[in-house]
Amino acid sequence: MAAITPQYSRSNINSQKFALWVAIAAMIMMFGSLTSAYVVRRAAGNWFEFKLPDLFFINTVVILLSSVTIQLSYRAFKQGKEQQYKGLLIATFVLGMAFVIMQYMGWEALNAIGATFTINPSSSFIYVISGLHAAHVLGGMLALTVALVHAYYLPFKATIRRQQRFELVVQYWHFVDVLWVYLIFFFTIQS
Amino acid sequence: MAHVISAAETLEETLTQELGFNDHFHEHHHGDKFQSNFLTHYIFSTDHKMIARQFLITGIFWAFIGAAMSIIFRLQLGFPEADLVWLKPLLGKWIQVNAAGIGKLDPEFYYSLVTMHGTILVFFVLTAGLSGTFSNLLIPLQVGARDMASPLLNAFSYWAFFLAGVVMFLSLFLSTGPFSGGWTAYPPLSALPQASEGSGAGMTMWIVSMALFVVSALLGGINYITTVLNLRTKGMNMWRMPLTMWAFFVTAVLGVLSFPVLFSGLLLLMFDRGLGTSFYLSEIVVGGQVLDRIGGSPILYQHLFWFLGHPEVYIIILPAMGIVSEVMSVHARKPIFGYRAMVFSILAIGFLSFIVWAHHMFMSGVNPFISNFFVIFTLIIAVPSAVKVFNWITTIYGSNFRFNSASLFSIGFVSMFISGGLTGIFLGNSAIDIQLHDTYFIVAHFHIVMGIAAFFGMFAGIYHWFPKMFGRFMNETLGKVHFWGTLIGAYAIFWPMHYTGMAGVPRRYYDAGASFDAFRHFTDLNKFITVAAIVVFFLQVLFIINFFYSIFSGRKMTSKNPWGANTLEWTTPIETGHGNWPGNIPTVQRWAYDYGKDGKEFIPQYVPLGENEHDHGNH
Secondary structure, eight states: OOOOOOOOOSSSOOOOHHHHHHHHHHHHHHHHHHHHHHHHHHHHHHHOOOOOOHHHHHHHHHHHHHHHHHHHHHHHHHHHHHHHHHHHHHHHHHHHHEEEHHHHHHHHHHHTTTTOOTHHHHHHHHEEEEHHOOOOOOOHHHHHHHHHHHHHHOOOOOOHHHHHHHHHHHHHHHHHHHHHHHHHHHHHHHH | OOOOOOOOOHHHHHHHHHHOOOOOHHHHOOOGGOOOOOOIIIIIIHHHHHHHHHHHHHHHHHHHHHHHHHHHHHHHHHEEEEEEEEEEGHHGGGEOTTSSSSSSOOOOHHHHHHHHHHHHHIIIIEEEEIIIHHHHHHHHHHOOOOSOOOOHHHHHHHHHHHHHHHHHHHHTTTTTOOOOTTTTOOOTTTTTTSSSGGGGGHHHHHHHHHHHHHHHHHHHHHHHHHHHHHOOOOOOGGGGOHHHHHHHHHHHHHHHHHHHHHHHHHHHHHHHHSSSSSOOOSSSTTTTOOOOOOOOOOOHHHHHHHHHHHHHHHHHHHHHHHHHHHHHHHHHSSSOHHHHHEEEHHHHHHHHHHOOOGGGGGGGGGOHHHHHHHHHHHHHHHHHHHHHHHHHHHHHOOOOOOOSSSHHHHHHHHHHHEEEEHHHHHHHHHHHHHHHHBBBHHHHIIIIIIIIHHHHHEEEEEHHHHHHHHHHHHOOHHHHHHHHHHHHHHHHHHHHHHHHHTTTTTTTOSSSSOOOGGGGGHHHHHHHHHHHHHHHHHHHHHHHHHHEEEHHHOOOSSSOTTTTOSSGGGGSSSSTTTSSSSBBBBOSSOOOOOOEEEEEEEOOSSSSTTTTTTOOOOO
């Protein structure tokens, strides 16, 4: 990759951050289309009704908590509190991991009540949409891993460049969080 | 290779030194050491200009294959009795030889050919080959940036497209043949591997290829949007951008918002195929066997597909419109007529493209009252389209037009766009669509308006920017033969199809006339279409020969700005290195269309405004 980064930028927005927002717009379209497909398909009838597992709701708290920890970690980073920054970053990672594992347990619970993957589109949609969301959380954990490597292998220096990079991770993480809140809200009012 | 301009020799260099934006390019960038050898310079390049050429040449490769396929199925349609045994060395078992030694095209393979022709031309040629090429080439050059916002993602975008191509290409060699259920891949043909030969491995590879293509389109689109919005040079406000930039920008927005929806549709399709879900399947009998898949709706797929599918046709045509506006204005030596109207009509078309998708589904059983909504918005698209057409015509009107290959193709584009656009008004009406849907009328409509027209825009762009890409010119005589032959030939192919379509000849049928009494009188017309198609095919081969010959032996470019154009790409050196400008980036002082103003033939964008001069870019 050629090092031709210094470019004149008209706006005050960092272009990587802007690119992330455009990518988030694309992801919103993907999840938006899947939830609209759910609505359209549900309106056509032949639709099995069932109760969502409680784990999904507990998990909402877990992922909301992880958004709080990553935001606090970002604040600690800017304030130069190294220990707090590192600790909260690890906490975020652990909460993210817990979320994915508990989603898996949620799918098992769904399966146990007879709402299997193939029985009816009503349950298939839940698996596909929440599975796709979990894949995006895993992508966020990959980004968190990079942030952890930065935290533990680079000397602690709150440079603009590192702050911007960290901000990308933070914003993406908040996005997958808000996305799940939307999805659980959507599933709740639909079923 | 620290190339520093020592003495400001020309006005342009003086102005770039005095007013240009100094981003300390050489202090950070002592030559591009990552482009030192053949492999990294030509293959794994991150330079947007090289990636543009990669997109273009890959697109030409696919265009050749897609066009050759159409010739094979046109032979079947025009000459159903002909002996095709001479194709056996190429197609092998897809030519069935009967006892009398007569070779026939296998009907299954005919469907594969039609499907692949559509997929290849729509996605690989007219999306990647057109928008991929010119967005990459022109966005950084015309907005005044060193490269894309992320050159690395840009390279990934090409390589995802390349991989998509590899997967699709390999599927052509499967023993069960490539996918054969139509380029729209409607379930159940696409959802049940046992539905037809091509629905098995061929369809699996089709989905994988398309998923990779979506990745490519998204990575490209994110880059184009970010570059246009964030990396414009000083003075380049949005209203000073050439229309090419507006067109590519809106195209990228459409792509980023619609390709994820296609991905969702394909994702659910994959689960239906592989994991036994029933999103699109309900109560189906295949080969006398009742499947236990219930509860799905094939219409759901059509909604998801056409939510991409309709913006997709504007993803194809908008770049062509942008290119034509720019090429036409430069060669007419006149400002584009109604610049702001052009911008607003691009935005209007982009917006409307998202709320008309169900006009592809009038006959699929959607509620007729909902159809009304889509009819109205579909017909409203005629308004911004007509604005653009009138503006192109008034741009040429009274101009001192330079007729060369590039500008001729830009006029040809307008002709095709009018002819194809008018039939769109027929088809947009749900009542008329009852008769015309799935006939040759629709084939004629979309081939003219988004096939031929988009190709004409692409050709205009290639002839016009060939010197920027390769430092040489293409042969003008061959170019003019190419233009006139293609213009006449394309009308000869598609004009008669309107008549066969109005009479009701269905598209996609293996036998388009001969075996139906009602259509038998079209046999000669079908022969005529096939002959015209073969002639046009060989004219495109002539273009390809001209293209590759000119890369190595064309007339050399001797000045930076051979067309006398105003835009920034013509201020870069003839041999443009990675980073585009050796020194300062020129700053922009005016809009891109000051032609024939104040007694000057053209005033480039870097020239400061004179006293009392009206600034078109500051409304």
